[in-house]
Amino acid sequence: SAVISQKPSRDICQRGTSLTIQCQVDSQVTMMFWYRQQPGQSLTLIATANQGSEATYESGFVIDKFPISRPNLTFSTLTVSNMSPEDSSIYLCSGIGPDYEQYFGPGTRLTVT
Amino acid sequence: GIQVEQSPPDLILQEGANSTLRCNFSDSVNNLQWFHQNPWGQLINLFYIPSGTKQNGRLSATTVATERYSLLYISSSQTTDSGVYFCAVENTGNQFYFGTGTSLTVIP
Numbered sequence: 135s136a137v138i139s140q141k142p143s144r145d146i147c148q149r150g151t152s153l154t155i156q157c158q159v160d161s162q163v164t165m166m167f168w169y170r171q172q173p174g175q176s177l178t179l180i181a182t183a184n185q186g187s188e189a190t191y192e193s194g195f196v197i198d199k200f201p202i203s204r205p206n207l208t209f210s211t212l213t214v215s216n217m218s219p220e221d222s223s224i225y226l227c228s229g230i231g232p233d234y235e236q237y238f239g240p241g242t243r244l245t246v247t
Numbered sequence: 248g249i250q251v252e253q254s255p256p257d258l259i260l261q262e263g264a265n266s267t268l269r270c271n272f273s274d275s276v277n278n279l280q281w282f283h284q285n286p287w288g289q290l291i292n293l294f295y296i297p298s299g300t301k302q303n304g305r306l307s308a309t310t311v312a313t314e315r316y317s318l319l320y321i322s323s324s325q326t327t328d329s330g331v332y333f334c335a336v337e338n339t340g341n342q343f344y345f346g347t348g349t350s351l352t353v354i355p
Contacts, residue, residue: 176345176346176347177333177335177345178345179342179345182341182342192342224288226290234295235280235292235295236280236292236335237292238282238289240288240289241288241289243288
């Protein structure tokens, strides 16, 4: 299995600012992903974080708004840029372990005022 | 993308009861997992089950890939089973799609 941690666990930010969320895995994972979960809703995939190259974004998500880095196999960051209240959500990172199972971090609860 | 529908959307059980949750998906998948999201928001792996049947204690799951559905069985439910259950599928392009979820409340 893989244990995934995220920082910060929660934050309250002002409109127009940016926040970078960090995701650390305790062991190597083959793939890493970033998701968004609105209150009471399911998870929506934002992007696949690719090691050493640009992330692969899902429809409706763009690099200028959600820049992602993955400098090595166990670490990734997601930045939420130029935030608006509509960006208030829980952001989760995940990784695929050697057993092909997907493991999730505890999430970052973001509130934009 | 793949459509993933779960039923029922909400379920209330008396402690000790059994239940079956269903996940239907619209296309062929490489991977299917069941997750439990506890009231604190943490997603916990229950099963990795692209096909066949698996059991883990009071929980078991069956996926019939050719008919594009999966079932999660919970027996002798406990209050700690409360939360939201999601199935998630992976398509051939390594994209993951989560289902709509089943919110379970187990009352003592």
